Amino acid sequence: MKWIISALVLSVLVFLAQAAVANPQLRLPYAAGETWHVDQGNNSTPTHTVAKGMTYAWDFNWGSGDQDKGRPVLAPAAGVVIAYSNNNSNNGGWGNMVRIDYGGGLYGRLVHLDKVFAKTEDIVVQGQTIGTCGTTGNSSSPHIHYQTENINGQSVASSFVDENVLLQETNGVPKSGSRTHPQTP
Numbered sequence: 001m002k003w004i005i006s007a008l009v010l011s012v013l014v015f016l017a018q019a020a021v022a023n024p025q026l027r028l029p030y031a032a033g034e035t036w037h038v039d040q041g042n043n044s045t046p047t048h049t050v051a052k053g054m055t056y057a058w059d060f061n062w063g064s065g066d067q068d069k070g071r072p073v074l075a076p077a078a079g080v081v082i083a084y085s086n087n088n089s090n091n092g093g094w095g096n097m098v099r100i101d102y103g104g105g106l107y108g109r110l111v112h113l114d115k116v117f118a119k120t121e122d123i124v125v126q127g128q129t130i131g132t133c134g135t136t137g138n139s140s141s142p143h144i145h146y147q148t149e150n151i152n153g154q155s156v157a158s159s160f161v162d163e164n165v166l167l168q169e170t171n172g173v174p175k176s177g178s179r180t181h182p183q184t185p
């Protein structure tokens, strides 16, 4: 009986993952109505380098100084959480983090979190709060570091359906500037 339930759970997970895929319509990882600034990023030293596989990573800041610490961090798309860390260790530089399998070979990683509200095997919906903004791991001040990844953890080009069209990235490499998460209708 147990294996039947396991198989059922697995098939549901696979179904949800596949449903989430095809073309994940990413939403910005913060609350509707908020405007955050894309800071350092963007195929540049010292952190978002090609060597580190972070060419397409995004750093988002809100307000000034540490004002963004504790603000909700949202899942950009639906998926299944396949890794997380909430023990305040460095964790390879990520600190507290959540990695989501969107399906179709695409993953999302949200790092430097303060608090983490998700764990492995959780099914998350788009816009679900998976943690709060922090500065754990290799981070000098609170911000959201987000990257869409392949299975090997290398960042891949992605964009958000709700970002300002004037601030679109160039060839998938994010540009700095302010990005508003509009209210959902």
Ligand SMILES: [Zn+2]
Binding pocket: 047, 048, 057, 058, 059, 145, 146
């Ligand atoms: Zn970063």
